[in-house]
Amino acid sequence: MQHLPILPILIPMLAAVLMLLPPLSNSISRHRIFAVLVMIVLIIASTWLLLTSHQQGTQLYILGGWEPPFGIALVADRLSTMMVLLTSVLGLAAQLYACAGDDNDGMYFHPLFMFQIMGVNGAFLTGDIFNLFVFFEVLLIASYALLIHGGGKQKTKATVHYVILNLVGSSIFLFALGILYGTFGSLNIEDMANKVTLLGEQEQALAKAGGLLLLVVFGLKAALLPLHFWLPNTYAAASAPVAALFAIMTKVGVYSILRVHTTIFGEDAGALASIIIPWLWPLALITLIMGAIGVLASPSLRLTAANLVIVSVGTLMLATAMQREAATSAALYYIIHSTLITGALFLIADLISKQRGKAEDRYVSARKMHHGKVIGITFFIAALTVVGMPPFSGFVGKILILQAARGMSEMVWVWPVLLIAGLACLIAISRAGTTLFWRSSGKSSNDVPISRLKLIAVALLLSASPLLVMFGGPITDFTNLAAAQLHDEGQSVYAMLPEGDK
């Protein structure tokens, strides 16, 4: 189907608009049914797109018939379609969880949710760096509204910080785009990759400044070290389904770094090759260390989960800094695992917090949970996975990254930091588990029923963990191919710049 690549953007957009119109507006139950149906359709479309792009090669969608490099193009290669499918699956789970009641705290939860999905999908699919900015703004403005959804002092405070930071980030993004357009004369990612070796000496300095500014922007989105302070409070303040959906937002930053700094400023970029690597190594290592310290210091499960997001970003950045196909492939596997599992952890934190009454999810002794067994099992699986213990996917992901680092001079740094951070997470999570489930006093608390939808949502996300191990072979084959496609200029450039029409 010719229009397949644009469907992951169009479906949520149209759905969001339809939900604001009469037959669906004003009825939360109709919103819920419609939204879940749309998400399922979206998953089908994303899977279809992934298979098409996997089997028939990169799909190029030229909007309005304006040929790249001048017009806007969508590029559906293996990496971007994988991320789109990941977004849809996470979106469905977060949505199911929200349908159990969190969406009724304020107006228009589902339309905002759809706009957010549209922005994320757009950011993954676009082949044009200015369009990336536009989709960043789409997903950001939806995320501002989702973050403050439901209201309350804590949320307002977190949102003020988040919005101001991101607006400054957007300004820097535009400065970077201006510099890059001024030097390259093009904003199409693949076209820029072609032109990067042709730059004059003076322009190279400017282009380098632009490329590093982009690292600042993406680092802010991804919560790379000096720019990560917003993350824990923001994620802890958001309502559970929103926090779960936000698990993909840092990955948008990681994806952008991978895409821009591997394709444009990659190894073949002549004088500008690998400009971010000297920065990325120390930043990634310190991010990982600070994330691990944060996990140890967190006073509540939500903050632990938020700090685990930082740990995962540090791990992914380490793999990116290695600049090898094997490392990128490992990073892609780790992205799937960490997104789904941290999402699940936010949902579980909310389940626990609802059960424990006033103690919420803080690590203090409280009365026993009424549904302790069910929640305990889910927590146990999520904890083992996120820490990276066998037989779950975190273990495989970590092994892949460690293996990719073999034979590099930086291995002396990567292995100990990664393993010690894992140990810190293990200690923190086991402390969390013992406090939450065993340090209880008195009778069990009042029977707060758990909605079946919530459990289904958590189970959906958690099932990813064993599935990622069981189908580890095909999945790593796929990520290997995706990484090869990203690193090999020949595979992507010619797919993008058509001779004649395509």
Place this chain on the structure above:
Amino acid sequence: MEAIYAFCVGILTTCGFFLVLRGRTFTVVIGLTLLSYAVNLFLFASGRLKLDSAAVLGQSAEYSDPLPQALVLTAIVIGFAMTAFVVILAMRSRADQGNDHVDGQIRLPLNQTHISDKRNG
């Protein structure tokens, strides 16, 4: 012309960043607005500054690059929407927190609370 233009953009950016780093939401919003002005001018200049050259073919002897103008237009629209949002958010935060500090509370040394508070705006 280039020097004046660059100077203007630089001054706007500096002022914008200075104001963004202040403690009150009002100054922060003004700072963000200045930043977005600076960014728009900067983007406009990325197509090179030219006199007497229209962005439409056949209208003047030389033509200038139309793409930065399209980019600026997009950036203006987005910046405008974001400013509107952040103004409303600042008002909401003022109502929720009871003061207009970005952190929701004003922390100052005990003795000089009120005077320095007013002076620093």
